[in-house]
Amino acid sequence: MDYKKIHIPVMVKEVLEVLNPKENGIYVDTTVGCGGHSLEILKRLGQEGKLIGIDRDASAISCCQEVLNDSRVILKQASFSRLKEVLSELNIDRIDGIIFDLGVSMLQLKDFSRGFSFHSDERLDMRMDQSLPLTAWDVVNRYPEQKLERIFRDYGDEPFARKIARQIVKFRGKKTIDTCKELADLVKSVVSERKKIHPATKVFQAIRIEVNREVEELQEGLKQAVQLLKAGGRICVISYHSGEERIVKNFFREEEKKGNIRILNKKPILPSLEEVVINPSARSARLRGGEKL
Known part of the structure; x- marks a missing residue:
């Protein structure tokens, strides 16, 4: 699959x-993916500029190696919570800017073997980092109903959270729920069609967030990012659902209250x-x- 095209x-x-x-x-791209944002940032950097591309997904690092084949670029596989550690290893203690592009990537969704897509007949997985011990299969088949x-x-x-949880526990009493499609069909039998x-x-x-500890990782990553920024340095965060958006909004407000940052856009x-x-x-x-102030 040519990921650069998708x-x-x-x-x-x-x-x-x-x-x-x-x-x-x-500059640091904490979700380098296939290098889309990084490439545009790189175009604006001079010979002394530097771009650190980080992703917890090893396949993302492989994907962007060709796109970001430049002496000014350093690529590292790591999670948000290891941000300071990674930069310290590179002898970098201050940065001019950082971007977080949250959520699941097309790279992960289009590779059905990764178990992120409800169209997939592959085993439930959803790990962004394949070395993580917990999988979506574990969550679905082992977590108690509550x-x-x-x-x-x-x-x-999810407004039908209780109903879906009950149905999952009832179903797995007969057999394990092994594939993405099995889970998707089960949920579909409980939830009415959505527009x-x-x-x-x-x-x-929700399962993906649990498997990858996304809430904890985001909170820690944002904290470390602000600490790393130089005065005048910028942080940019793109979120995709209300939970992420709430965390980012509240974090920015708290940091502004503390006098650490100036919010660039109130909405x-x-x-x-x-x-x-x-x-x-x-x-x-x-x-x-x-x-950063």
């Missing part, structure tokens, strides 16, 4: 306006209608930016 970076123009890259600055309900409600904003999204979207999102920046037409996956994107 990957369209979201809100590139808006990201560059927020980051406002300096010619010889040091814990499943809480995850679906808190991480997926814009697949009935299983919220449940899959999130939304993608243009033109972009959503070209790239429908951008429709739920929300961008927030801050400047």
Whole structure:
């Protein structure tokens, strides 16, 4: 599969306006993916500039090696919580800008063997980092009903959380739920059709967040990012669902209260209608930016 053809970076123009890259600055892309945002930042850097591309997914690092084949680029596989550790290993203690493009990538969704997509007959997995011990299969087949309900409600904003959790426990009493399609069909039997999204979207999102500890990783990553920024340095975060958006909004507000950052946009920046037409996956994107004081 040619991942570069399926990957369209979201809100590139808006990201560059927020980051406002300096010619010889040091920039970090914490979700480098296939290198879409990184490549645009790189185009604006001079010979002394530096770009650190980080991703917890090894296949993402492989994907962007060709796109970002440049002496100014360093690629590292790591999670958000290891941000300071990775930069310390590179003898970098201050940066000029950092971007987080949250959520699941097309790279992961289109590779059915990764077990992220509800169209997949592959085993439930959903690990962004294949070395993680917990899989989606473990969550679905081993978590008690109350814990499943809480995850679906808190991480997926799923109104039918209790009903779905009960049905999963009932079903797995007869046999394990092994594939993405099995789970998707089960959820579909409980949830009525939704206009814009697949009935299983919220449940899959919630399980993915649980498996990858996305809430804890995001909170720690944002904290480390602000600590690493130079005065005048910029942070840019793109979120895709209400849970992520809430964490980012509250973090920015707290940091502004403490006098650590200045919020650049009081309300999130939304993608243009033109972009959503070209790239429908951008429709739920929300961008927030801050400047270190």
